[in-house]
Amino acid sequence: MRRRALHALPAIVLIAVLLGVWELYVDLGSVDRLVLPAPHEVGGALWENAGFLASNLKPTAEEVVLGIVLALGSGFALAVAIHLSPVLRRAVYPLAVGSQAVPIAVIAVLLIFWWGFGILPKLAVITLICFFPVLVTTVDGLASVDPEQLKLLRTLDASRWQTLRFAELPAALPAAISGARIALTVAVIGAYIAESQTATTGPYAGLGHEIDADLTALQTSRAYAAAVVLFVFAIACFYTLALLERRLAPWAYRSRGELR
Amino acid sequence: MLVSGVSRSYRGRDRTPVRALAEISLHADTNELLAVVGPSGCGKTTLLELICALQPCDAGSIECAPAALMPQRDLLLPWLCALDNATLALRIARMPRSQARERAAELFAELGLQGFEQAHPHELSGGMRQRVAFVRTLLSGKELLCLDEPFGALDAITRAEMHTWLTDALRRDRSEIGRRTVVLVTHDVEEAIVLADRVAVLSPRPGRVVAELEVGLERPRSRTDREVVALRERALIALGSESAR
Numbered sequence: 020m021r022r023r024a025l026h027a028l029p030a031i032v033l034i035a036v037l038l039g040v041w042e043l044y045v046d047l048g049s050v051d052r053l054v055l056p057a058p059h060e061v062g063g064a065l066w067e068n069a070g071f072l073a074s075n076l077k078p079t080a081e082e083v084v085l086g087i088v089l090a091l092g093s094g095f096a097l098a099v100a101i102h103l104s105p106v107l108r109r110a111v112y113p114l115a116v117g118s119q120a121v122p123i124a125v126i127a128v129l130l131i132f133w134w135g136f137g138i139l140p141k142l143a144v145i146t147l148i149c150f151f152p153v154l155v156t157t158v159d160g161l162a163s164v165d166p167e168q169l170k171l172l173r174t175l176d177a178s179r180w181q182t183l184r185f186a187e188l189p190a191a192l193p194a195a196i197s198g199a200r201i202a203l204t205v206a207v208i209g210a211y212i213a214e215s216q217t218a219t220t221g222p223y224a225g226l227g228h229e230i231d232a233d234l235t236a237l238q239t240s241r242a243y244a245a246a247v248v249l250f251v252f253a254i255a256c257f258y259t260l261a262l263l264e265r266r267l268a269p270w271a272y273r274s275r276g277e278l279r
Numbered sequence: 280m281l282v283s284g285v286s287r288s289y290r291g292r293d294r295t296p297v298r299a300l301a302e303i304s305l306h307a308d309t310n311e312l313l314a315v316v317g318p319s320g321c322g323k324t325t326l327l328e329l330i331c332a333l334q335p336c337d338a339g340s341i342e343c344a345p346a347a348l349m350p351q352r353d354l355l356l357p358w359l360c361a362l363d364n365a366t367l368a369l370r371i372a373r374m375p376r377s378q379a380r381e382r383a384a385e386l387f388a389e390l391g392l393q394g395f396e397q398a399h400p401h402e403l404s405g406g407m408r409q410r411v412a413f414v415r416t417l418l419s420g421k422e423l424l425c426l427d428e429p430f431g432a433l434d435a436i437t438r439a440e441m442h443t444w445l446t447d448a449l450r451r452d453r454s455e456i457g458r459r460t461v462v463l464v465t466h467d468v469e470e471a472i473v474l475a476d477r478v479a480v481l482s483p484r485p486g487r488v489v490a491e492l493e494v495g496l497e498r499p500r501s502r503t504d505r506e507v508v509a510l511r512e513r514a515l516i517a518l519g520s521e522s523a524r
Contacts, residue, residue, distance in 0.1 A: 165354065167350055167352065167354055168354050168356075170328070170333050170348070170350075171348060171350055171354050172367075172371075173333060174331045174333065174346065174347055174348040174419070174421075175347065175367060175368045175371050175419055176368075176371060176372070177371045178371075181371050185356065185359075185367065185370070185371075186356065189356070189358040268358070270357035270358050270399065270401070
């Protein structure tokens, strides 16, 4: 436990320094409080609105977690399909790359037309944004198997499917999870975009929705407080995935020599 | 196994063809251990890949039973434990896991690997990894085993242990399976003589057979046996090595 705490110390010191600079910057009157609230005001808003923020975090967290799971699943499946079929690769890859450039606002209306204002259009947005890093890393991971290893499997009469099962899929697993870790950082922004674009009604409609509403109502400190919640949530998710990788693919973790 | 007049070239760095093997002819009788020695880069690995049908011959022909390859590096899969690595061929042949593990467990006990069945490759020493790779090759059920410098990466002491061990393992294996022919590729002349029934000496690239030596000595043999040393000198002369003098 003490080691853990020691491990987090550099990050804590850095955050404290940044908060101090921020506090000074606002206190010296350099900027209007409606544009940038001071950290102590954000802290106050966080404290006063704890219940409200927690209730809004719930739908956003659901969107992010389910979205990552869907992105991991679809990205992995598509990567395997592309790996097995060069034709499919040539057909799908440019589309997948291009899909990342489409502004969500363009398709938001269509998504609402299809699925209404529930969680589905938001999941679609997050999955669309997040499957791509998983796809790219997994395709590379599948292709990373030592050619000598593939030769060996051939002399053991392994079928295409068995080569995939015994060598390529396990080799790609840590890559896919790394992809998901990259995806995760954009998933949180994705959730904000999704909530803002496929607007929802109701009191607890998610942190993204809330941030939009607060900014319009000039409740800047609460918007910042919501951003702080997203900030912490993203960090928590990132390290959860790192733990998951260690459990699912311990060999990859070891070979990087990070084992303590 | 019969290799007759086989040639093989591959494309070199500047796209000019490089001849790896030039009209090479070799044979290995059933249950024989043929060692192929030659300097680095004389096409020894290419020869084994041709025998294992991993590459086509440019010219000539190879007649042999289906062959299993034990590569230079052990190529154990890091996500499988030792036992699962050893039984890879059985699993590929769709044998149920528990049954496959039972078969390998017997060999593990014979080869001094007991207690390490569940260990992952990174937890094993180099010699142990090679032994697991050897069990994997044995369990392929192929009549012909192609061993590509199996002990090249080991230190001298471990290597000597592995020689004793391999001699034993093959003797036991033959008495059980009946037929097992082995082609061992190495650049270590002593290793070839200590292990093999017959030694074929290859020239530098493009590889061709420059000498064949019958070993015909009692086993176990030691590097320091007078006959082994004498044969070694003959092999080194055939290789054109200075150290023979």
